[in-house]
Amino acid sequence: xxxxSKVTRPIPVPNEWTKPxxxxxxxxxxxxxxxxxxxxxxxxxxxxxxxxMSIDLKFEPVxxxxxxxxxxIMYHTGDKRFASAVPYASIxxxxxxxxxxxxxxxxxDAPYTQAKVGRRVEVVFDPLNEDFTLPQFRxxx
Amino acid sequence: MxxxxxxxxxxxxxxxxxxxxxERPLAAHALEAVKAAVEDSGLKMSDIDGLATYPELPATGxxxxxxISIVSVNCMMAMLxxxxxxxxxxxxxxxIGGAVQQxxxxxxAGVCKYAVVWRAMHNPKGTYQNLPGAHAAGPxxxxxxxxxGGPGQAMAVAYTRWLEKNxxxxxxxxxxxxxxxxxxxxxxxxxxxxxxxxxEDYLNSRMVAHPFCLYDCDIPVQGACAIVLTRADxxxxxxxxxxxxxxxxxxxxxxxxxxxxxxSSYMEGGSSSAKLTWERSGFSPKDVDVAQIYDGFSAxxxxxxxxxxxxxxxxxxxxxxxxxxxxxxxLPLNTFGGSLGTGRIHGLWHIIEGVLQASxxxxxxxxxxxxxxFVGASAPIVQGTTFIFVREPY
Numbered sequence: 001x002x003x004x005s006k007v008t009r010p011i012p013v014p015n016e017w018t019k020p021x022x023x024x025x026x027x028x029x030x031x032x033x034x035x036x037x038x039x040x041x042x043x044x045x046x047x048x049x050x051x052x053m054s055i056d057l058k059f060e061p062v063x064x065x066x067x068x069x070x071x072x073i074m075y076h077t078g079d080k081r082f083a084s085a086v087p088y089a090s091i092x093x094x095x096x097x098x099x100x101x102x103x104x105x106x107x108x109d110a111p112y113t114q115a116k117v118g119r120r121v122e123v124v125f126d127p128l129n130e131d132f133t134l135p136q137f138r139x140x141x
Numbered sequence: 142m143x144x145x146x147x148x149x150x151x152x153x154x155x156x157x158x159x160x161x162x163x164e165r166p167l168a169a170h171a172l173e174a175v176k177a178a179v180e181d182s183g184l185k186m187s188d189i190d191g192l193a194t195y196p197e198l199p200a201t202g203x204x205x206x207x208x209i210s211i212v213s214v215n216c217m218m219a220m221l222x223x224x225x226x227x228x229x230x231x232x233x234x235x236x237i238g239g240a241v242q243q244x245x246x247x248x249x250a251g252v253c254k255y256a257v258v259w260r261a262m263h264n265p266k267g268t269y270q271n272l273p274g275a276h277a278a279g280p281x282x283x284x285x286x287x288x289x290g291g292p293g294q295a296m297a298v299a300y301t302r303w304l305e306k307n308x309x310x311x312x313x314x315x316x317x318x319x320x321x322x323x324x325x326x327x328x329x330x331x332x333x334x335x336x337x338x339x340x341e342d343y344l345n346s347r348m349v350a351h352p353f354c355l356y357d358c359d360i361p362v363q364g365a366c367a368i369v370l371t372r373a374d375x376x377x378x379x380x381x382x383x384x385x386x387x388x389x390x391x392x393x394x395x396x397x398x399x400x401x402x403x404x405s406s407y408m409e410g411g412s413s414s415a416k417l418t419w420e421r422s423g424f425s426p427k428d429v430d431v432a433q434i435y436d437g438f439s440a441x442x443x444x445x446x447x448x449x450x451x452x453x454x455x456x457x458x459x460x461x462x463x464x465x466x467x468x469x470x471x472l473p474l475n476t477f478g479g480s481l482g483t484g485r486i487h488g489l490w491h492i493i494e495g496v497l498q499a500s501x502x503x504x505x506x507x508x509x510x511x512x513x514x515f516v517g518a519s520a521p522i523v524q525g526t527t528f529i530f531v532r533e534p535y
Binding site: 007009010011012013014015018042043044046050069070071072073074075076078079081082085087088090091092102103104105106116117118128134 | 268269270271272274275276277278279280281282283284285286287288289290293294297298299301302305306347348349350351352353395397398399400401402403
């Protein structure tokens, strides 16, 4: 299992499109950007709805259950901050409630060999510091 | 068909002596390649009246310094002081293929007669792909905190999806790496010229970002290459046999920055660009005698073969087996060794090989009867830029 305890992660820098995502995550709620016209969810957030070009977008809470859409196992230790966790699984998750929105994460609390396309995962919240909490994923029971 | 079919040709080509590290400034490499291309075409430097490049440094987290880590049009003009320059551009998207296409458009518009396009690539000291520093802004705020750095991991996640969705095995990619390395042994300009690679070497090599092992990634080098483009009616009177441009295409993908892992973009970008190229040239995949397909990461070849229409979606790893991509195979592929053999100088080298094959100037790696030469000059998962060069202008 990857040891994340010694890893120093880059701290997110929110902007006007993304701040509600991080504010919500800090309260352990996963919220994604949703078009109020066509009801399409999208992630990462964007200035317009990539489905219908509307600019009427709001963040709405979503249930944090989904499947691994894609993944990689990182072996390269080019960035020393992550070297202690190598090899680790970086995954892309598609939530059941938000098809088409793709969220990055790490597979926590499981050997990296458990990362497979289609495997069920659920969101967990991993406090980064006083200001930021990272949505992360673990295998769903 | 395109009304400008075969009205532009590529004449001379040139290379610098690529090295693993940056012993000489990048500007010296670019100058060496440009001078060689102009000399190869039989022109004088004062004949050159058009300049184009795509000066991006793909390494992340490094400073761009003109002449050291990039070579801009300004830098080239400062070195060459062309007395007759009438047109120049440096493109910010669509990769080096886009710069070549802009030069084609300028020649067709009559605003220059002899255009030089170069691609110069720097290998910075230290780690090539750095994660963002202490903070991750923009699209990186959703990937950097999870250990996603440069393009390698973004390409790797898409490749696992491709492999598992299509029930495929990464070990089949050994055929591509080994065949291209064998092709490399016919290309003295290539970084890995003189260094063979066996199937066992590939299968036993260290993983970088699964499913990519070391030999799925092109090695960063310091080097440059260049071409001279001109109108077909002028190319005919120059020293080398020209390669005529039968058609080209380009298409940006539709993905929002930071949305990584999706495979939809390669079929949209690659197939749209290729469709334009087939329609404009009047050819189809079955007419192609030899193909050069961008291979900065091995998986880009898979996406290229599928999106350009050489095989069906999900089948490319089977398509490359059984000798099909050898010099005497059904579709000789990356006959110069590809970026996996030459080192990372991006797609201009693929264009050059398409030109050399079409003009019958590929030497010991010349494919017999190479009349229709296809080039995919960029990774279709990012954008498509495709070309067809032909030996005869009809």
